[in-house]
Amino acid sequence: MPERPQSERPQLERSMIEIRNVTRSYGSFKALDDASLTIKEGEFFSLLGPSGCGKTTLLRMIAGFDNPTSGLISVDGQSMQGIPANRRPTNMVFQSYAIFPHLNVEQNVAYGLKRLKLAGTEEKRRVEEALGQVSLTGLGKRLATELSGGQRQRVALARALVMRPKVLLLDEPLSALDKKLREQMQVELRRLQQAVGITFVLVTHDQYEALAMSDRIAVMFGGRIAQVASPKEIYQRPVNRQVADFLGGMNFVKAEIVEENGASLVVDTLGFGRIKTDKPKAFIRNGGAATLGIRPERLRVLWDNATAKFEVAGKVVERHYFGEITHLIVEIPGLEKPLSVTETNDFGADDIPVGTSIRLAYDPDALVAMAD
Amino acid sequence: MTAAAEGSPAFGMTRARRNALLQSEPVQGFALISPTFLYALILLVLPILVVVAHSFWTQNYLTIDRTFTLENYRAALTEPIYRDLLWRSLYISLMVSFFTVVLAYPIAYFISFHGGRHKSLWLFLITIPFWTSYLLRVMSWKVILGYNGVLNSGLMGLGVIDEPSTALLYNSSAVIITLTHAWAAFAVLPIFVSLEKVDRTLVEAATDLGDGPIRSFLRVTLPLSAPGIISAALIVMIPTVGDYVTPKLVGGKDGVMIANAIQAQFGKASNWPLGAALSVTTMLIVTLMAGATVVIIRAAQRLAR
Numbered sequence: 001m002p003e004r005p006q007s008e009r010p011q012l013e014r015s016m017i018e019i020r021n022v023t024r025s026y027g028s029f030k031a032l033d034d035a036s037l038t039i040k041e042g043e044f045f046s047l048l049g050p051s052g053c054g055k056t057t058l059l060r061m062i063a064g065f066d067n068p069t070s071g072l073i074s075v076d077g078q079s080m081q082g083i084p085a086n087r088r089p090t091n092m093v094f095q096s097y098a099i100f101p102h103l104n105v106e107q108n109v110a111y112g113l114k115r116l117k118l119a120g121t122e123e124k125r126r127v128e129e130a131l132g133q134v135s136l137t138g139l140g141k142r143l144a145t146e147l148s149g150g151q152r153q154r155v156a157l158a159r160a161l162v163m164r165p166k167v168l169l170l171d172e173p174l175s176a177l178d179k180k181l182r183e184q185m186q187v188e189l190r191r192l193q194q195a196v197g198i199t200f201v202l203v204t205h206d207q208y209e210a211l212a213m214s215d216r217i218a219v220m221f222g223g224r225i226a227q228v229a230s231p232k233e234i235y236q237r238p239v240n241r242q243v244a245d246f247l248g249g250m251n252f253v254k255a256e257i258v259e260e261n262g263a264s265l266v267v268d269t270l271g272f273g274r275i276k277t278d279k280p281k282a283f284i285r286n287g288g289a290a291t292l293g294i295r296p297e298r299l300r301v302l303w304d305n306a307t308a309k310f311e312v313a314g315k316v317v318e319r320h321y322f323g324e325i326t327h328l329i330v331e332i333p334g335l336e337k338p339l340s341v342t343e344t345n346d347f348g349a350d351d352i353p354v355g356t357s358i359r360l361a362y363d364p365d366a367l368v369a370m371a372d
Numbered sequence: 373m374t375a376a377a378e379g380s381p382a383f384g385m386t387r388a389r390r391n392a393l394l395q396s397e398p399v400q401g402f403a404l405i406s407p408t409f410l411y412a413l414i415l416l417v418l419p420i421l422v423v424v425a426h427s428f429w430t431q432n433y434l435t436i437d438r439t440f441t442l443e444n445y446r447a448a449l450t451e452p453i454y455r456d457l458l459w460r461s462l463y464i465s466l467m468v469s470f471f472t473v474v475l476a477y478p479i480a481y482f483i484s485f486h487g488g489r490h491k492s493l494w495l496f497l498i499t500i501p502f503w504t505s506y507l508l509r510v511m512s513w514k515v516i517l518g519y520n521g522v523l524n525s526g527l528m529g530l531g532v533i534d535e536p537s538t539a540l541l542y543n544s545s546a547v548i549i550t551l552t553h554a555w556a557a558f559a560v561l562p563i564f565v566s567l568e569k570v571d572r573t574l575v576e577a578a579t580d581l582g583d584g585p586i587r588s589f590l591r592v593t594l595p596l597s598a599p600g601i602i603s604a605a606l607i608v609m610i611p612t613v614g615d616y617v618t619p620k621l622v623g624g625k626d627g628v629m630i631a632n633a634i635q636a637q638f639g640k641a642s643n644w645p646l647g648a649a650l651s652v653t654t655m656l657i658v659t660l661m662a663g664a665t666v667v668i669i670r671a672a673q674r675l676a677r
Contacts, residue, residue: 065576085579086588098577102595102673111591112581163581 014041016167016199017062022071024057031057033223034071039167039201044193046202046210049220050246055203056171058220062201063169064088076166091160092169095176097152099144105131105155106140112163130162133192150181157189161196168193170202174209186212207247211235219243236295239280240371244293251299251339253292253367265290265369270334271312272362277369290369296327296342298366301349301358308361314339316356326350330360426648436644444649454633454650461630461654462661464544465612468551469559469605469665475552476559476604481593483560484567495564498557506554510621513550517541517622542624550622551612559604566600567593598673605669606662613658630654 017039024032032054039045047055060066061073064085073080075089091112100108109127118126131137134154139147147155153173160168173189174182190213193200204210210217211231218228219238227239238244241252255267258274265279267290275292302308317338318329326349328341341360343349352358393399402409427444430437448454483494501509516522517540524536540546570593578588616631623629630650637647 063580065579084584085576086582086584090580092577092580094573094577096571096573098571098573100574100577100592111578115582115587159577159581 015039016041016043016076017201018072018074019058019062020072020074022058022061022068022073024054024061024066025069030223032061032068035220035223035225037218037225037228039199041199042197044190044200044202044213044215046204046214046217047220048204048207048210048217048246050205052222053220054223055205055220059092059169059171059201059203062167063090063092089166090169091163091165091167092171093153093156093160093173095172097156097176099147099152099155099159101144103144104140105136105142105144105147108144108155109140109158109162111159126162130158133161133196134158135188149176150185153177153185157192161192161198165198167199167201170200172203172205174204175206182209189213211247219246221246236366237278237280237368238293238370241291241293244370249296249340249342250293251296252337253294253335255290255292255369257288257290267292267369271332271339272310272364272367275364275367277364277367280368280370291372292367292369294339294362294367296340299330299339299341299360299362301328301341301343301347301352302361303347306361310364311359311361312339313357313359316352316354316358319350319352319354321350326352328352328358330358423648423651426645427652429645431643431645444645445653447646448649448653454630457628457630457633458654458657460544460628461613462657464547464551464627464629465609465658466661467548468555468612469609471548471552472555472559472608473563473601473604476556477563477601479556480560480563480567480600484564495561498560502557507617507621509554510550510618513546513553513622514541517546517549541622543626544623546622546624547619547627547629550618551615554618555608555612558607562603562607563597563600566597566603570596595673598669602666602669605665609665610658610662613654613661 015038017037019035019037019039022032022035023030035054035058047058049055057066061068062075062080064080064083078089080088100111103111106127109130110123113123113126127140128137131140134157136151136154136158139151142151144152144155153176156173170189174185177185186209189200193213202210202213211234214231216228216230217234219226219234221242226243227234229237234243235247238247238250241250244250244252253269253271255269255275257265257267259266260279263279264276266274266276268274269292272292277292300308302311312332314330314332316328317331318327320327320329323345325342325344328343328349329338330341331338339360426436428440428442430439430441430443479498483491487494514521518524519536519538519541521536521540523540524533527533528536574592574596575588578592579585583591613629614631614634616629616635619627619629619632631654634647634650634654637643637650641647
């Protein structure tokens with residue numbers, strides 16, 4: 001498979017997975033409700049959502065372990081209806097890794113190759129190559145029971161990659177690892193995906209994991225897909241409060257619509273005054289009220305006599321220290337909820353006493369309108 | 373009291389030492405295992421020692437001559453009748469364990485993989501035959517396999533045979549059939565337990581890597597349930613070698629087993645030392661066979677990779 005430089009993203013055009021109006025019901029409960037999605041070739045795609053949102057159900061249906069009640073799934077232009085899991089061009093990394101305990105590392109990785117009846121040297125070469133890709137060279141003879149969590153995860157990855165699937169499915173692959181190892185594996189997984197160029201579909205409930213690794217993310221709630229977009233857009237322009245909340249802290253501000261035209265909205269807020277903002281896609285006007293949101297790190301503390309074009313004044317009511325950053329809770333006259341502000345500690349935000357009156361600078365573009 | 377305590381420091385010392393002794397870990401450990409240890413000693417070790425001791429003595433009409441001799445073992449190992457009986461017993465118990473495992477495996481597999489919420493109900497249903505006496509169950513096989521039995525009349529009714537077959541009852545096959553039926557449930561349980569421990573995602577992983585249902589069973593489920601197969605085989609094999617009720621009832625003269633001979637030596641023939649030597653020989657050979665079975669199944673498991 002061709003190597004490509006990290007900086008240059010490939011043209012993600014050809015679609016690899018098509019999900020059309022897929023519903024999966026268990027009795028009256030709908031685990032997945034009319035989901036449609038297109039995943040492109042060579043893409044690192046994440047299904048993000050809280051537990052029970054249907055992300056794992058969707059992944060298992062792509063793998064063939066579950067079947068849609070209605071709707072269609074196709075992989076690489078071929079409908080997957082009636083095709084059992086063992087004949088699909090997909091491979092999976094299981095959450096529990098599912099390493100065969102009666103086999104050693106090499107035998108685990110070679111498991112799927114046995115059926116292909118390759119020549120002995122070719123099989124050996126491919127196993128070695130796969131072990132090399134996940135930095136496990138030399139551990140081939142170890143038993144599964146002698147491996148650490150991180151190593152087991154790498155074996156699971158090698159075992160799937162060695163099959164050269166069109167799509168690699170990853171079911172919460174990092175959730176069992178400790179924080180440090182998880183962050184390291186995030187970087188490695190991303191690097192690996194770019195090296196092999198295989199379409200990766202990752203299921204996760206960890207928003208930072210999804211943001212750090214993905215080309216695109218689908219955020220899911222209650223069996224429905226709420227938003228599909230790039231990490232940056234999902235984070236900066238969430239379509240509704242639920243998505244905004246799930247992706248991290250967000251200050252919500254009530255606003256009154258003054259003017260609605262084409263692609264923009266003009267709203268009045270009590271704390272931030274009159275704001276002109278992009279109208280979100282599928283914006284449904286609910287009377288004259290709207291919700292605006294601004295991320296805590298988009299508010300900056302103004303020191304001493306510094307001024308900004310846009311600023312609000314308030315009083316610090318709480319301060320929480322997190323090492324490299326400090327969370328300030330700032331009460332703004334007119335806002336029913338105090339604002340949460342994240343400030344890096346390089347200028348001494350960790351020394352601001354509670355009760356101090358401060359001014360905050362903001363960029364009106366950072367205030368985004370969203371559905372409730 | 374105070375005076376006594378002050379006056380006898382030695383007594384205080386020993387008491388302290390005794391307390392220390394009672395609180396020491398080895399003593400507490402022995403104290404804890406002593407009931408089971410005594411139980412095993414009195415009911416298991418002593419009887420076996422008595423049997424082993426007898427096997428080196430000689431029966432002298434009504435008394436026992438306690439001079440050491442290997443004569444009984446010579447008889448047990450070289451007399452053709454005992455050798456034949458021993459071989460037959462081993463053959464029957466091997467066959468019974470093979471058929472029991474083969475029959476029990478699908479039952480255990482079904483309950484474990486497709487039993488749904490009713491696993492315990494299914495297991496309970498399997499125990500129902502045990503509510504009747506073992507003798508009754510053996511006798512009912514007589515009814516099925518006998519000259520005028522269910523099987524013969526059925527086959528005659530279907531026109532498969534013209535006259536009742538005598539080949540069904542009173543031979544070693546009848547013993548094998550009866551014992552297999554009797555022990556099937558005992559084999560289901562260990563196999564069920566080992567199948568329950570097989571992680572279902574491993575089967576999914578095998579499927580994901582391209583195996584169909586049969587291949588994933590042979591490459592993952594079966595090797596991982598080998599411990600259950602081993603214990604089921606042993607649970608059946610070891611007691612069936614020594615069974616003497618079943619051969620007596622359905623075995624006829626071709627189905628006599630070593631335990632019948634041992635029983636005869638301790639009973640009618642009244643030659644305890646020879647009976648004891650036969651028992652010890654059988655025990656040793658069963659141990660060897662059980663060990664060999666474990667080795668063979670393990671090897672097969674390794675081969676399946």
